[in-house]
Amino acid sequence: MFQYFMPVELHFGKDCLRKKGMVIRNIGKKALIVTGASSAKKSGALGVVEEVSAKLSISSVLYSQIKENPSLESIYEGAEKFTENDCDFLIGIGGGSPIDAAKAISVVAANNLKGEEIYNPHNIASVYPIIAVPTTSGTGTEATPYSVITSGDKKAGFGSPKTFPKISFLDPAFTMTMPEKVTRDTAIDALSHLLEGLYSSKRCPLVYPMIMSGIRIIYTTLDKVLQEPDNYELRKQLMIASLYGGIVISQTSTTLQHSIGYPLTTKYGLSHGLANGIVMKHIMNLYYPYVENELDMVFTHLNCTKEEFFKWLDKLGFNISLNLESDYIAEAAKQIYKSRNMALNPLKVEVEEIEKILSRL
């Protein structure tokens, strides 16, 4: 049995926002535009959003305080700005951080939430509409209902069928300014999502063609993009793979492959994609006997062995040793064990197994 629910209106391609932006006409009258410090402007996306808004007589307020791994404080500050200015919808521009923040601000403002109430999907009775304009090729958040927010040393996601963006505009041209490290790490985040579509106990065969195609794009294209960052066609391929990853996890959700990286990000400041890349081999080895057919299908599709795939990851720079201290390992493993994604692993994973993986990093 499987199910599929994808309520996002997606526009993909060069200049899609300028050409199709009129579809936001009836979404609202005043937008809170949510961004990070500089990428929305640098990528060109903010300029086009402002141009389209002006044409449609939509007014806006800019909230550009979102940092990587958005904090709960920034969400409440953004919600205050949204309410004070009588906004009625949100436009998130950037990587996963600002777009996830736009989703979270929408939820807080619409439901008058406090503190960590945001993590409980039962508190989401309604939302303000969310428009997403991604500038990275990684999270796929433009096609998922999830938002990942950090509260103190806890990084965790939430989502409900209501928190899918209403409309997303994916223009690969907005990703051309990504620096090398962001390009690499975000692509590996997308690869994690695609693999997790095979790992998750909520596997959905309908998206298998996307999984196979997306994994192949990343395996065959990422090295080239890193060498030719100005190549639009290659950037476009990566953005397609990232979108596939988002569509996949919107149906299957994620697993230990994702939750094990969260504390590494909060404690050591590793980017989300880097954390995913460092644990990828270890998780694949743990899951392999339980999803052997699915993973063998991947390796056949890539025309490589598991060992060759691991060498490719190493060459990209994901064979970093963290040498975590034993006290930290015990504490992090307990936290990871409690995370929601643990319910979807292809096998029952005990806390000792998580400790073992952390001690190998």
Ligand code: NAP
């Ligand atoms: P990000 O944290 O949004 O951005 C990383 C860095 O890249 C920032 O410094 C950002 O600058 C910069 N950047 C973004 N686009 C750029 C561009 N086109 N040109 C130059 N610089 C650019 O990165 P991300 O990996 O996309 O998002 C990670 C977050 O998403 C994590 O919190 C992760 O947990 C979450 N996530 C969410 C989902 C989901 O389904 N919702 C799935 C996976 C991950 P600025 O600060 O100036 O913007």
Ligand code: FE
């Ligand atoms: Fe991710």
